[in-house]
Amino acid sequence: QLQLQESGSGLVKPSQTLSLTCTVSGGSINSGDYSWSWIRQPPGKGLEWIGYISHSGNSYYNPSLKSRVTISVDRSKNQFSLRVGSVTAADTAVYYCARDRAASMDVWGKGTTVTVSS
């Protein structure tokens, strides 16, 4: 059974870079025609799609995060990663990674809380 697990810095200072990794287990990140997504949820608010990296390695990002976001993949480690630069308190959220099968996100990680504070 495919599982995803987020890991990374839980506390980030303003203006610094948030870095998270999603480790895929129980299957290969290379199998199937899937994309790999990041989604976040600020406290008490709704879900926001951040972006994804496709099976072919193309990345698509939400313009709301402008040029601050990078999603990359390390296929040898069965991982994909998220970096968000120049963070502010507005980036405080639970961050989820998920598998995107082109009409829905069918497998999600449990989520990791990131707090931006000095």
Place this chain on the structure above:
Amino acid sequence: DIQMTQSPSTLSASVGDRVTITCRASQSISSWLAWYQQKPGKAPKLLIYRASNLESGVPSTFSGSGSGTEFTLTISSLQPDDFATYHCQQYNSFPYTFGQGTKLEIK
């Protein structure tokens, strides 16, 4: 961006009730819509994809319908485990966007 608007924002119902949640898109999204269930402190769980397709393992009491700009999620007979927040998401165009969520509460 395509705006997704859910109604109602909060819904109070009892076990055994039939409930319907509506999701409206600001422009046509064909059938590129998914529904998720989220419980407090947990990740969302996929219920319905492509507007009306039931995800494997999801009870048949859940159903989805609609196309274009108006969609509904129906729970035919509420069970205690169904009290949660429900989110719709459009997949028609980037950036993918979610509705604000509908919280289903016990009456």
